[in-house]
Amino acid sequence: MKTIDPTELAQPDLHQILLTAVAPRPICFASTVDKDGNVNLSPYSFFNVFSSNPPIMIFSPARSGRDNSLKHTHQNVLEVPEVVINIVNQPMVEQMSLSSTAYDKGVNEFVKAGFTEVPSEKVKPPRVAEAPVSFECTVQEVIELAQTPGAGNLIMAKVELIHINESYLTGGVLDTEKLDLVGRMGANWYIRATKDALFEIPKPLRTKGIGVDALPKGIRESDVLTGNNLGRLGNLESLPSTLEIDIAGVSEHAKNLSKREIHELAQQILEHGDTEKAMALLLYAEGL
Numbered sequence: 413m414k415t416i417d418p419t420e421l422a423q424p425d426l427h428q429i430l431l432t433a434v435a436p437r438p439i440c441f442a443s444t445v446d447k448d449g450n451v452n453l454s455p456y457s458f459f460n461v462f463s464s465n466p467p468i469m470i471f472s473p474a475r476s477g478r479d480n481s482l483k484h485t486h487q488n489v490l491e492v493p494e495v496v497i498n499i500v501n502q503p504m505v506e507q508m509s510l511s512s513t514a515y516d517k518g519v520n521e522f523v524k525a526g527f528t529e530v531p532s533e534k535v536k537p538p539r540v541a542e543a544p545v546s547f548e549c550t551v552q553e554v555i556e557l558a559q560t561p562g563a564g565n566l567i568m569a570k571v572e573l574i575h576i577n578e579s580y581l582t583g584g585v586l587d588t589e590k591l592d593l594v595g596r597m598g599a600n601w602y603i604r605a606t607k608d609a610l611f612e613i614p615k616p617l618r619t620k621g622i623g624v625d626a627l628p629k630g631i632r633e634s635d636v637l638t639g640n641n642l643g644r645l646g647n648l649e650s651l652p653s654t655l656e657i658d659i660a661g662v663s664e665h666a667k668n669l670s671k672r673e674i675h676e677l678a679q680q681i682l683e684h685g686d687t688e689k690a691m692a693l694l695l696y697a698e699g700l
Contacts, residue, residue, distance in 0.1 A: 416429070423477050423560075423561055423562045424477055426562075427477060427562055428598065428599075431457075431596075431597075431598045431599075432597070432598025432599065433598075435595070435596065435597045435598060435603075436595030436596060436597055436602075436603045437457040437458070437459065437595055437596045437597075438457070438459055438460060438499075438593070438595055438596075439455050439456070439457050439459065439499075439500040439508070439594065439595065439596055440455065440456045440457070440459035440469070440471035440497050441453070441454075441455050441497070441498035441499070441500050441508055441511075441540060441543065442454055442455070442456060442471060442473075442485050442495050442496070442497055442498070443495065443496040443498065443522075443537040443538055443539060443540065444484075444485050444488035444489055444492065444494070444495050444496075444537050445488060445492050445494075445536050445537045446484075446487065446488045446491050446492065446517075447491040447492060449536075450517075450518045450520070451520045451521075451522060451529070451537065451538060452484045452485055452488055452520075452521060453511050453520070453521035453522050453525070453527065453540070454473070454483065454484065454485050454511060454512060454521065455500065455508050455509075455511060455512050456471045456472065456473055456485070457595075457596035458471060458472035458473075458474065458564060459471040459472070459497075466570055467570065467571035468552070468568060468569065468570055468571070469497055469547065469549065469568075469569045469571065470566055470567065470568050470569070471497070471566075471567055471569070472564035472565055472566050472567065473485045473486045473564075473565055473567070474562055474563060474564045474565065475559075475560070475561055475562060475563045475564075475565070476561060477561045477562045478561070479561075480559075480560070480561045482565070483565075484517050485567075486554070486565050486567070487517075489551045489554060489567055490554060492536055492537075493550060493551035494535035494536050494537055494548075494549065494550055494551060495535070495537060495549050495551060495567070495569050496532055496535060496537045496538065496539040496540075496546055496547065496548050496549065497546070497547045497549055497569060498539060498540040498543035498545075498546045498547075499543055499544055499545040499546070499547075499591075499593070500543070500593070500594055501543075501544050501591055501592045501593050501594060502592045502593075502594050502604050502606075503542070503592070504527075504540075504542045504543065505594045505602060507525040507526055507527060507542075508525070510524065510525045511524065511525040511527070522538070522540075527540050527541070527542055528540070528541035528542060529541070532548045532573075533548065533573055534548050534550075534572045534573050535548045535549065535550065535572065535573075539575060543577075544576070544577045544580045544591055545574065545575065545576050545577070545580070545586070545591075546574070546575040547569075547571045547573070547574055547575075548571070548572050548573040548574075548575070549569035549570055549571050549572060550569070550570050550572055551567055551568065551569055551570075552568045552569065552570050553566075553567075553568045554566070554567050554568070555568070588605070588610065589607050589610065591605070592604065592605065592606065593605045613644075614644075614647060614687075620649065621646050621647040621648060621649065622646060622648055622649065622650060622651065623646045624642045624643065624645070624646040625646075626646070626651070627642065627645055627646060628694075628695070628698045630671075630697070630698045631645065631694050631695075631698065634675050635672075636672060636675035636676055636679060637675060637678070637679060638679075641679055641682050644682055644687055645682070645687065645690070645691055645694075647687070648687060648688065648691060651691065651695065652688060652691055652692045652695065666693060666696055666697065671697050674693060674694065674696070674697040675694065675697065677693060678690040678691075678693045678694045678697075681693065
């Protein structure tokens with residue numbers, strides 16, 4: 413394990429480690445205007461949603477690591493405290509990247525990147541017509557973290573109005589698969605949230621899982637099951653009873669298998685989402 417003191421690294425080297433390790437990051441495609449009405453459109457991956465009541469998003473246009481200058485977005489929200497946060501998906505990612513070019517102040521990146529301006533209803537900055545979702549926001553606060561190169565500037569934005577392209581809805585609800593979102597990785601890398609890359613994990617919100625510590629020792633110390641497998645098993649509310657093990661119909665199937673083969677079979681069953689059956693099979697192997 414390599415241990416690094418961030419105070420001993422040059423800012424570009426620290427920046428590279430942080431952005432490569434902390435990923436994927438959602439992208440805030442921010443449209444703003446200055447006091448003279450000049451439009452700016454820029455992407456930022458220091459971004460997330462932090463509250464739903466009130467609906468608050470925060471993004472951070474950092475100071476330049478080269479010359480310590482402020483981003484035009486930062487300057488604009490100090491003059492006109494409003495922003496439209498447009499969400500980026502795969503069909504628009506190349507144009508979004510082009511808009512990150514360090515054009516001179518006053519240059520409209522909508523025009524440079526070929527995006528379509530749509531007038532907002534509650535704020536002055538326009539929204540991006542091509543975005544699957546856009547959030548009209550008022551800026552509540554700007555927190556400057558430092559005056560040094562690479563320092564972030566937290567822009568707290570309250571959502572005032574939401575626009576959703578209806579083609580990304582299924583049954584009136586935003587559809588993750590249809591959205592086809594992209595995220596920022598390190599260097600020039602991005603990630604695409606396609607169907608093959610998506611996976612579901614049952615959330616332990618309404619139930620209280622037994623925990624990995626409640627699993628029998630032979631299961632916890634399996635040389636087949638992974639940490640993810642154990643986490644899924646520990647999310648069950650209870651261990652199945654002997655009757656439930658019999659009902660699962662695993663005894664006959666597993667009768668001629670070694671313990672390792674049973675664990676391998678249970679792992680396959682887990683990967684297909686049948687946690688209860690996998691647990692019953694594992695408990696059979698433990699003689700419980």
